[in-house]
Amino acid sequence: xxxxxxxxxxxxxxxxxxxFLRPAAxxxxxxxxxxxxxxxxxxxxxxxxxxxxHDGFFGRPLEGFVRNAPLAEVQAAAxxxxxxxxxxxxxxxxxxxxxxxxxxxxxxxxxVTPAGATAGRMIANMAAAGIDPARVTHVIHSHFHGDHxxxxxxxxxxxxxxxxxxxxxxxEWAWWxxxxxxxxxxxxxxxxxxxxxxxxxxxxxxxxxxxxGAEVIPGITSVAAxxxxxxxxIFRVADGxxxxxxxxDLTNRPEILMANPDWQIVFDFDGDLAAATRRxxxxxxxxxxxxxxxxxxxxxxxxxxxxxxxxxRFVPADWSPVV
Amino acid sequence: xxxxxxxxxxxxxxxxxxxFLRPAAxxxxxxxxxxxxxxxxxxxxxxxxxxxxHDGFFGRPLEGFVRNAPLAEVQAAAxxxxxxxxxxxxxxxxxxxxxxxxxxxxxxxxxVTPAGATAGRMIANMAAAGIDPARVTHVIHSHFHGDHxxxxxxxxxxxxxxxxxxxxxxxEWAWWxxxxxxxxxxxxxxxxxxxxxxxxxxxxxxxxxxxxGAEVIPGITSVAAxxxxxxxxIFRVADGxxxxxxxxDLTNRPEILMANPDWQIVFDFDGDLAAATRRxxxxxxxxxxxxxxxxxxxxxxxxxxxxxxxxxRFVPADWSPVV
Numbered sequence: 001x002x003x004x005x006x007x008x009x010x011x012x013x014x015x016x017x018x019x020f021l022r023p024a025a026x027x028x029x030x031x032x033x034x035x036x037x038x039x040x041x042x043x044x045x046x047x048x049x050x051x052x053x054h055d056g057f058f059g060r061p062l063e064g065f066v067r068n069a070p071l072a073e074v075q076a077a078a079x080x081x082x083x084x085x086x087x088x089x090x091x092x093x094x095x096x097x098x099x100x101x102x103x104x105x106x107x108x109x110x111x112v113t114p115a116g117a118t119a120g121r122m123i124a125n126m127a128a129a130g131i132d133p134a135r136v137t138h139v140i141h142s143h144f145h146g147d148h149x150x151x152x153x154x155x156x157x158x159x160x161x162x163x164x165x166x167x168x169x170x171x172e173w174a175w176w177x178x179x180x181x182x183x184x185x186x187x188x189x190x191x192x193x194x195x196x197x198x199x200x201x202x203x204x205x206x207x208x209x210x211x212x213g214a215e216v217i218p219g220i221t222s223v224a225a226x227x228x229x230x231x232x233x234i235f236r237v238a239d240g241x242x243x244x245x246x247x248x249d250l251t252n253r254p255e256i257l258m259a260n261p262d263w264q265i266v267f268d269f270d271g272d273l274a275a276a277t278r279r280x281x282x283x284x285x286x287x288x289x290x291x292x293x294x295x296x297x298x299x300x301x302x303x304x305x306x307x308x309x310x311x312x313r314f315v316p317a318d319w320s321p322v323v
Numbered sequence: 324x325x326x327x328x329x330x331x332x333x334x335x336x337x338x339x340x341x342x343f344l345r346p347a348a349x350x351x352x353x354x355x356x357x358x359x360x361x362x363x364x365x366x367x368x369x370x371x372x373x374x375x376x377h378d379g380f381f382g383r384p385l386e387g388f389v390r391n392a393p394l395a396e397v398q399a400a401a402x403x404x405x406x407x408x409x410x411x412x413x414x415x416x417x418x419x420x421x422x423x424x425x426x427x428x429x430x431x432x433x434x435v436t437p438a439g440a441t442a443g444r445m446i447a448n449m450a451a452a453g454i455d456p457a458r459v460t461h462v463i464h465s466h467f468h469g470d471h472x473x474x475x476x477x478x479x480x481x482x483x484x485x486x487x488x489x490x491x492x493x494x495e496w497a498w499w500x501x502x503x504x505x506x507x508x509x510x511x512x513x514x515x516x517x518x519x520x521x522x523x524x525x526x527x528x529x530x531x532x533x534x535x536g537a538e539v540i541p542g543i544t545s546v547a548a549x550x551x552x553x554x555x556x557i558f559r560v561a562d563g564x565x566x567x568x569x570x571x572d573l574t575n576r577p578e579i580l581m582a583n584p585d586w587q588i589v590f591d592f593d594g595d596l597a598a599a600t601r602r603x604x605x606x607x608x609x610x611x612x613x614x615x616x617x618x619x620x621x622x623x624x625x626x627x628x629x630x631x632x633x634x635x636r637f638v639p640a641d642w643s644p645v646v
Contacts, residue, residue: 034372034421035453036646040360049357056644082612082627082638089641098357121644130358289405299642304405315405316639318412319622321379321444323359 038128039093039121041300042323045291046239048099048219049323051129052293052300055092055109056119058147062088066256066263067271074256074263081255090253092147093301094122095246095293096131097220097237103131104138104217106235106246107295108151111160122151123160136164138217142248143169143229144176144196145267148295152199159202166200167216169224170209172231189229189269225250225281227274228267234281244291244302250281252296254305254314258282261311282312291317361451362416362444364623365646368614369562371422371542372646374452375616375623378415378432379442381470385411389579389586390594397579397586404578413576415470416624417445418569418616419454420543420560426454427461427540429558429569430618431474434483445474446483459487461540465571466492466552467499467519468590471618475522482525489523490539492547493532495554512552512592548573548604550597551590557604567614567625573604575619577628577637581605584634605635614640 039054065088066074075085083089095106113120126133133154139161142148154160175181176196185192200207210216212224212233225234228249235246251257252265261278264271285292286305293302294314303316362377388411389397398408406412418429436443449456456477462484465471477483498504499519508515523530533539535547535556548557551572558569574580575588584601587594608615609628616625617637626639 034365034374034646036365036644037361037363037452039642039644042357042359051357054642054644080629082629083641091642118645129360298639306403306405316621318406319362319377319414321359321362321377322441323357 039125039299040129041302041319042129043302043317043320044242044323045097045237045244046242048097048237048239048242050237050244050293050302051096051098051131052302053094053096053109053122053125053129053131054299055094055122055125055151056113056117057089057091058110058119059087059089062086065266066260067266067268068262068264069260073260077256077259080259083253083255088253088256090296091299091301092119092122092295093293093297093299094295095301096126096129096136099219099239102138102217103136104140104220105136105161105164106140106248107142107148108139108160110147111151111153112155119147133161134163136161139164139166140216140220140235141166141168141172142234142246142295143172143232144192145229145249146192146195148248149196149199152203157202159206164206166203166207168207168209169222169231169233170211171224171226172229172233173207173209175230186269188266223281225277227270227272227277229269232274232277244293245285247281247285247292247294249295250278251294254294254297254312258305258312258314259308283307286312362448362622363452364625364642365452366625366640366643367565367646368420368560368567369565371420371560371562371565373560373567373616373625374419374421374454375625376417376419376432376445376448376452376454377622378417378445378448378474379436379440380412380414381433381442382410382412385409388589389583390589390591391585391587392583396583400579400582403582406576406578411576411579413619414622414624415442415445415618416616416620416622417618418624419449419452419459422542422562425461425540426459427463427543428459428484428487429463429571430465430471431462431483433470434474434476435478442470456484457486459484462487462489463539463543463558464489464491464495465557465569465618466495466555467515468552468572469515469518471571472519472522475526480525482529487529489526489530491530491532492545492554492556493534494547494549495552495556496530496532498553509592511589546604548600550593550595550600552592555597555600567616568608570604570608570615570617572618573601574617577617577620577635581628581635581637582631606630609635 041052078085094109097104109122110119182193212222215221221236223234225232234248237244262275268274286307305312364375401408417432420427432445433442505516535545538544544559546557548555557571560567585598591597609630628635
């Protein structure tokens with residue numbers, strides 16, 4: 001009976017829901033598959049409403065993912081978390097923060113991906129959550145890796161967020177827009193220079209760099225967290241006593257990197273600095289019991305950090321049916 | 324802008340979605356509140372499709388919840404899991420299992436609740452998941468506490484699952500339908516006798532007791548797990564090598580009861596037996612790394628059990644956008 005219902009929806013019958021409310025899976029070509037729930041989740045931080053929006057996932061071999069630990073140790077960490085031991089599944093979840101007429105998004109997902117890709121679901125899940133890209137007032141970037149900036153462009157190569165101001169960490173902007181830095185970057189990071197030029201091109205005049213440490217918009221303050229990239233930045237969202245932090249890529253999957261904060265991953269620009277930053281910030285949010293969101297945390301990618309052994313563990317926040 | 328969109332939906336405008344696709348919160352009276360995602364989640368076990376459906380939650384004072392541990396220790400366990408230390412929030416998530424034309428549900432939720440209640444969201448979330456109660460072929464009960472059987476009735480007091488066979492553990496059925504057992508039951512359990520009579524009344528002729536240990540329908544086998552109630556039963560769902568277990572009330576919230584498996588809660592009929600059963604089954608599913616679902620686990624209430632210290636910990640399964 002589930003199958004017939006979905007088939008009807010996919011056919012766009014008279015009673016079909018508007019696209020923005022259809023579960024994402026119902027829009028997939030496999031009309032006979034039962035639908036997954038749409039990938040969004042909401043909670044409040046004082047007067048802010050936070051919406052977590054899933055963009056799918058990316059899989060890569062587990063081998064080579066961590067640079068400074070034997071594969072067997074990384075596999076053991078994955079197995080302890082009941083994750084695959086042959087590949088690293090990297091989920092993407094984007095943090096939106098809304099208060100009054102302000103709707104900010106931290107990073108922009110993978111954008112338009114080829115049919116059948118496991119990532120690129122952000123726009124569909126935004127629609128399911130009732131978020132129109134044209135209403136986004138601020139795009140706030142943590143750093144400029146492709147999975148964080150590619151969604152700046154829509155399918156036509158134009159602005160995916162046509163009315164948004166784009167706020168970028170000054171050191172991140174400086175690094176990736178200075179051509180001479182290319183040869184000073186690790187080889188596998190060099191593609192970012194061309195990609196950054198391409199993704200930001202339609203936003204000329206809309207991009208404003210900020211100094212890490214600055215309040216970027218009322219209630220949202222940036223915090224320097226370099227290492228993963230030269231200008232990697234995280235953010236504190238505060239309203240009175242209520243606060244949360246968006247940790248961006250301070251860690252990749254917490255099951256691997258919070259448990260082993262000194263591990264360095266293949267995507268780190270400066271692994272030593274990334275690990276030092278990771279320990280410093282995790283210690284702070286664990287000590288202060290601050291709610292956090294992350295870009296590669298397991299969906300819905302919000303919760304708390306606790307100290308455990310020589311590292312940390314991620315504690316997902318309890319799911320609430322009430323926002 | 325989110326607010327305006329929701330208001331439009333709540334007003335039932337020309338482009339409003341059919342009710343079964345509207346996020347549950349959009350149906351609430353507070354039309355200006357941003358909607359939460361609907362409370363369902365799907366995954367596969369071999370040829371079975373499992374759908375977890377949220378029924379909301381119930382809150383009660385944390386004091387008195389655990390009978391054989393000092394409040395301060397229980398509060399410490401709650402704090403370690405970033406849960407409230409003044410009250411116990413008990414979520415309800417119902418496990419549906421579908422294969423071919425068979426659609427079985429384990430227990431039935433809280434059913435119809437007063438307006439404003441924090442539980443009673445199962446029917447709305449079933450609708451969001453595309454599950455029509457009339458299509459349910461089997462209701463399979465773990466035990467007869469009110470939060471597990473009240474949903475047998477709809478708002479009219481008739482069968483909520485009009486076409487389902489109702490399969491019940493023989494020892495559970497025998498206990499709560501034998502009036503002489505009332506004085507042999509703990510005082511706070513005595514209300515179950517009248518409630519069981521009322522909830523099963525419209526199902527005369529549709530109820531079939533089974534002996535724990537029996538395969539109740541193809542691929543679903545019952546396993547005796549007594550203590551929480553006299554006939555408390557859990558279930559194994561298996562298709563070839565793929566399997567999962569529905570653990571029902573083997574534990575209440577795992578953050579409290581898996582971490583401290585010897586604790587006994589106020590709802591246990593026989594706390595000593597419940598604790599012994601809990602240790603035995605948790606040890607088995609941890610050793611065999613079997614995926615489990617639970618009735619009071621944090622939504623979406625599916626994952627794995629790992630040994631930790633003198634107890635266990637619940638590891639939520641990774642959320643997947645693909646069923």
